[in-house]
Amino acid sequence: MKRRDMLIGAAVSGAAGLATIAAVTQSTRALAQTAPALAPGGVLDRIIKEKKIRVTAEVTSPPFGILDRNNQPDGSEIETARQLAKDLGVELELVQVTSPQRIPALLAGRADVAISSLSITFDRAKTVMFAPPHGALSIVIAGAKKVQIRNAADMAGKKIGLTRATLEEASVPPIAPQGAQMVFFDDIAATMQAMVSGQVDAAGMSAFAAKSVSDRNAKAEIENKFTVRTAYYAAAVRPGDFDLLQFLRTWVFLNRQNGVLANIYKKYTEVALVDLPAF
Amino acid sequence: MSRDFDWPEFLFLLGALRWTVVLSLIAFVGGGIGGLLLAIARTSSHAILRGIAAAYIGVMQGTPVLMQLFLAYYGLAVLTGIRIDPWPAVTLAFTMYAAAFLGEIWRGAIQAIPRQQWEAAAALPLSPAAQLRHVILPQAFRIAIPPTVGFLVQLIKGTSIASIIGFVELTRAGQLIVNVTFQPMIVYPLIAGLYFVLCWPISLVALRLERRIDATLGIKQHP
Amino acid sequence: MKYVFQFGIVWDHLPRLLDGAWLTIRLSLGAFALGFVIAMLLAFLRTAGPRPLRAAIAAYVEVIRNTPFLVQLFIIYFSLPAIGIRFEAITAALLGMSLNFSGYATEIIRSGIEAVPRSQIEAGYSLGFTRLQIFRNIIVFPALRTVYPALASQFVLLMLGSSIVAAISAEELTAVTNTLQSTTFRAFEFYFVATAMYLLMAIGARLLLHAIYWTVFERARPVQQPWSR
Numbered sequence: 010m011k012r013r014d015m016l017i018g019a020a021v022s023g024a025a026g027l028a029t030i031a032a033v034t035q036s037t038r039a040l041a042q043t044a045p046a047l048a049p050g051g052v053l054d055r056i057i058k059e060k061k062i063r064v065t066a067e068v069t070s071p072p073f074g075i076l077d078r079n080n081q082p083d084g085s086e087i088e089t090a091r092q093l094a095k096d097l098g099v100e101l102e103l104v105q106v107t108s109p110q111r112i113p114a115l116l117a118g119r120a121d122v123a124i125s126s127l128s129i130t131f132d133r134a135k136t137v138m139f140a141p142p143h144g145a146l147s148i149v150i151a152g153a154k155k156v157q158i159r160n161a162a163d164m165a166g167k168k169i170g171l172t173r174a175t176l177e178e179a180s181v182p183p184i185a186p187q188g189a190q191m192v193f194f195d196d197i198a199a200t201m202q203a204m205v206s207g208q209v210d211a212a213g214m215s216a217f218a219a220k221s222v223s224d225r226n227a228k229a230e231i232e233n234k235f236t237v238r239t240a241y242y243a244a245a246v247r248p249g250d251f252d253l254l255q256f257l258r259t260w261v262f263l264n265r266q267n268g269v270l271a272n273i274y275k276k277y278t279e280v281a282l283v284d285l286p287a288f
Numbered sequence: 289m290s291r292d293f294d295w296p297e298f299l300f301l302l303g304a305l306r307w308t309v310v311l312s313l314i315a316f317v318g319g320g321i322g323g324l325l326l327a328i329a330r331t332s333s334h335a336i337l338r339g340i341a342a343a344y345i346g347v348m349q350g351t352p353v354l355m356q357l358f359l360a361y362y363g364l365a366v367l368t369g370i371r372i373d374p375w376p377a378v379t380l381a382f383t384m385y386a387a388a389f390l391g392e393i394w395r396g397a398i399q400a401i402p403r404q405q406w407e408a409a410a411a412l413p414l415s416p417a418a419q420l421r422h423v424i425l426p427q428a429f430r431i432a433i434p435p436t437v438g439f440l441v442q443l444i445k446g447t448s449i450a451s452i453i454g455f456v457e458l459t460r461a462g463q464l465i466v467n468v469t470f471q472p473m474i475v476y477p478l479i480a481g482l483y484f485v486l487c488w489p490i491s492l493v494a495l496r497l498e499r500r501i502d503a504t505l506g507i508k509q510h511p
Numbered sequence: 512m513k514y515v516f517q518f519g520i521v522w523d524h525l526p527r528l529l530d531g532a533w534l535t536i537r538l539s540l541g542a543f544a545l546g547f548v549i550a551m552l553l554a555f556l557r558t559a560g561p562r563p564l565r566a567a568i569a570a571y572v573e574v575i576r577n578t579p580f581l582v583q584l585f586i587i588y589f590s591l592p593a594i595g596i597r598f599e600a601i602t603a604a605l606l607g608m609s610l611n612f613s614g615y616a617t618e619i620i621r622s623g624i625e626a627v628p629r630s631q632i633e634a635g636y637s638l639g640f641t642r643l644q645i646f647r648n649i650i651v652f653p654a655l656r657t658v659y660p661a662l663a664s665q666f667v668l669l670m671l672g673s674s675i676v677a678a679i680s681a682e683e684l685t686a687v688t689n690t691l692q693s694t695t696f697r698a699f700e701f702y703f704v705a706t707a708m709y710l711l712m713a714i715g716a717r718l719l720l721h722a723i724y725w726t727v728f729e730r731a732r733p734v735q736q737p738w739s740r
Contacts, residue, residue: 069467076468078291080300104374107454109693113362118371136696170680174693192600192680193690195452198467199589199678205470206592208600208680226470350667350713352674354685355706362698441577448579452678459581466589473593476586480578487577 052121053252056099064090065114065123066103069198071221072277073126085277089143090124092269093244096260107196109174112137115247122253126215128176128240138248140257141287142241143270148177149237151219152204152211154230161235164189170200170212177213180237205229213237217278241285262287293469298478304461305482311457312444314379319386319443320436326391328420331398341391348388354449357381361453378450386443390436397432398424434498441487441494448483458482520697521704531687532708534601538683539670541605546612546669547662551651553613554620559642568617575614581675583607588679604676604683612669619661623654656728663720667713674709684708 056062067074068082077083082103094101104120115123115137126146129139150158150169158164165188171178173193182191192209194200201222204212214222216233223231244261246253264270265285274282291297329341348356360381364372372380401424409419451460462479466472521528557568575583588603598606627650635645655662677686684705692701 068464076464078296080296080465080468105454105456107452109689110361110454112696113698114374117362117364117366117377119374119377132694132696173689178690178693193682193686194680195678195689196454196463198463199680202466202470202472202589203680206472206589207597208588208592347710350671350710351706352671352685352709354674354677355702355709358702359699359706362692362702366699445577445579448581449675451581452675459579459585462582462585471593472585472589476582476590480574480582480586483579483582484574484577488573491573491577 051252052246052250053256056097056121056253059099061100061102062094062097062122063102063104063120064093065106065111065120065125066090067106067108067111067125067197069107069196069201070126070215070218072217073215075221085144085273086124086126088273088277089244089270090122092264092273093122093124093257093260096264097256108172109195111174112245115245118247121246121250122257123245126242127245128242130176130179130240132179133245136248137245138250138254140244140246140254141261142243142285143261143264144243144274145239145241145283145285146176146215146217147236147239148180148213149216149219149233150181150211150213150235151216151222151231151233153207154232156210156234158211158234161237162186163234164211167210168192168208170194170203170209172197172200172214175214176240177215177237181213184237204231291469293465293471293474297465297469297475300465301458301461301479301482304456304458305486308444308447308457309486311379311382311447311450312440315382315386315447316440316443318379318383319390322383322387323390323394326387327394327398330391330395333416345388345392348385349392353381353385353446354452356385357449357453360384374455378453378455382443382447382450385446386439389439389442393435393439394428394432396435397428400431401427430501434494434501437490437494437497441490444487444490445483516700517697518700518704520695521691521700524691524695524701527687527691528684528705528708531682531684532712534681535670535673535683536712538601538604538608538673538676538681539666542608542612542669542673543666545605545609546616549609549613550616550620553617554624555646557617557621558624559646572614572617575611576618580607580611580672581678583611584676584679600676600679600681603679604673604681607676608669608673611672612665615665616662619658619665620654623656623658624650626657627653659724659728663717663724666720667716670712670716671709 066082066087068076068084068087070084070086072084073086074082074084082105087103090103091101104114106114106120106125108125111123111125111127112133114120123137126144127133127137127139128146129142133139150164152158156167158167161184165186168190169181169185170192171181171194173195175197178193185191192203194203197214197218200209200212200214201218203209205222205226211234216236219231219233223229244257246257261270270285271282274280326341326345329337330345332338357378360377364370364377364380405423405427406419409423414422447457448459450457451463454460456464458479462475466475469475553568553571557565560568584603584607587598587607588600591597631649631653632645635649640648673683674685676683677689680686682690688701688705692698695701
């Protein structure tokens with residue numbers, strides 16, 4: 010009796026489900042102009058009216074996002090988010106995410122702005138709208154001293170840890186030689202743990218992150234092997250939120266002029282902020 | 289320069305344990321309501337109702353919880369265009385999961401009630417709904433308690449999966465602390481210990497209830 | 512918000528998804544085999560061994576059943592290297608899945624063992640069988656027959672639970688899906704298809720297990736039942 014029930018149910022629900030999906034996607038397309046929650050052109054007003062802005066916070070990506078001495082979120086990007094909230098005159102709500110969650114949290118509306126060291130790439134630009142960059146980073150391959158990797162070709166026969174949905178995931182596999190094994194993790198913390206525990210021979214991550222790991226694990230003797238690429242990172246908003254995007258453009262411009270962005274960057278990375286191009 | 293695992297870190301873990309408990313309870317209660325509806329639908333006389341409930345349970349029990357969570361987190365907003373905050377999305381996913389399993393448990397309990405009970409209730413002037421409410425469900429309830437309590441443990445353990453999408457419950461808190469202290473040998477076993485302290489008493493209660501029900505009712509738990 | 516579904520992209524990457532599904536199946540079968548052997552051994556010792564051993568096994572079962580699988584995996588993959596024991600991702604996944612499965616299977620098999628009528632066992636003693644012989648000849652077959660449905664359910668749970676090993680980088684179906692969706696930005700399409708693949712595998716497994724039950728336990732009945740002489 011159960012199997013027959015399931016077949017009936019599967020047929021009915023399948024038909025109902027497909028019909029619902031079709032109807033819902035049709036109606037949401039029609040309502041896109043008037044739906045209040047994700048309507049383009051209304052986000053900035055909504056944020057100001059609700060007196061709250063939701064920003065993504067990745068706390069496992071030093072020094073952009075970390076847990077401070079009191080195990081509270083801190084870091085250059087989180088400080089940047091605080092500055093944004095302050096300049097807007099609203100309260101900040103941090104939405105904790107992992108690397109793969111940064112853009113989905115934005116697209117799903119869980120966050121209004123993604124400020125989590127999102128490097129500007131073509132692929133990402135197709136799904137989100139970037140503000141002008143407010144920082145720069147470089148991606149390196151890092152590993153223990155005893156692991157011999159001088160360039161991309163030396164990665165052959167080694168396990169290289171990478172975090173999903175990051176710049177290193179996009180840039181390292183294309184330059185990896187045959188015989189290099191890419192190992193993917195869902196979170197930067199897991200990748201770092203894998204590197205320190207020896208589960209991978211080396212890992213791709215930002216140079217800052219590698220420095221942070223090596224500072225905190227003198228025993229593991231982590232060092233940078235070679236630089237893969239450099240990139241600028243920026244805040245991102247959902248496609249269509251032009252008013253918020255324009256505010257961010259102005260905001261980056263002003264905070265570059267008054268040196269606030271440079272101060273935040275220097276405070277956490279201990280490196281001077283390079284000249285940032287604008288667009 | 290890394291911090292050693294100390295009291296502040298332990299308190300951080302306890303704080304996150306709180307969210308594990310809250311998430312589990314919300315999903316348990318919500319899933320309980322859903323499960324009751326599903327169980328009634330599964331044992332109803334309408335084939336379509338039975339079929340839809342069976343299909344729902346079949347899908348939820350035939351797919352990984354992690355996938356259900358990913359779909360709820362990534363897919364819901366995309367499909368409906370409604371902005372969904374993290375807590376509602378995650379609790380919805382676990383509630384739907386709990387509803388399916390509890391529905392199955394309670395269906396089994398309802399079906400374990402001998403036909404004579406149904407017939408006797410029908411002999412009295414009771415409508416099917418009243419039969420269910422006054423005769424069948426109270427008896428099914430007693431049979432269903434031990435596996436239901438047992439499922440609560442499964443649910444609590446299941447919430448650890450939310451860590452994979454960055455939701456800060458106990459397991460995620462553990463990952464964050466390990467990332468700060470680089471002492472996985474201390475933190476992860478400690479996390480396991482905290483779950484054990486939370487779950488084991490509940491498992492013992494379920495076991496004791498099962499023994500008591502077995503003794504008093506004499507109805508087999510495993511058909 | 513406009514979202515255009517593009518399932519074609521999933522189709523392009525189907526080979527990789529199938530590779531991942533194949534690893535899921537292999538991990539599940541391997542963990543089932545290994546876990547089953549461990550569970551049989553532990554179940555036997557739990558009923559017939561010396562008391563300290565029985566207590567230790569009971570403790571092991573309770574720990575496995577009251578801690579999350581994900582945390583067990585983290586301990587195997589991230590914690591053990593700190594004391595020098597390092598397992599590669601797939602090995603760690605297999606080990607974790609087997610141990611986790613054995614925790615549940617031990618209890619299930621034990622209840623099956625205890626369901627065998629005492630009269631059968633006493634008959635065995637009166638014939639001069641040793642404990643091991645009684646186990647092999649009198650207990651095993653009826654016990655497994657009784658608990659087969661429960662074990663079959665556990666196998667499906669095992670297979671679905673294998674999705675969690677993605678967190679320690681084993682490239683089974685969930686991990687492959689995660690990687691593909693993060694590079695193509697087609698999260699919903701990929702997760703939808705992967706979920707459908709899991710559902711198909713679960714249904715297939717249930718049908719297969721049903722067929723095995725019928726072949727092993729039903730058809731062979733007239734000959735192998737010890738009391739149907």
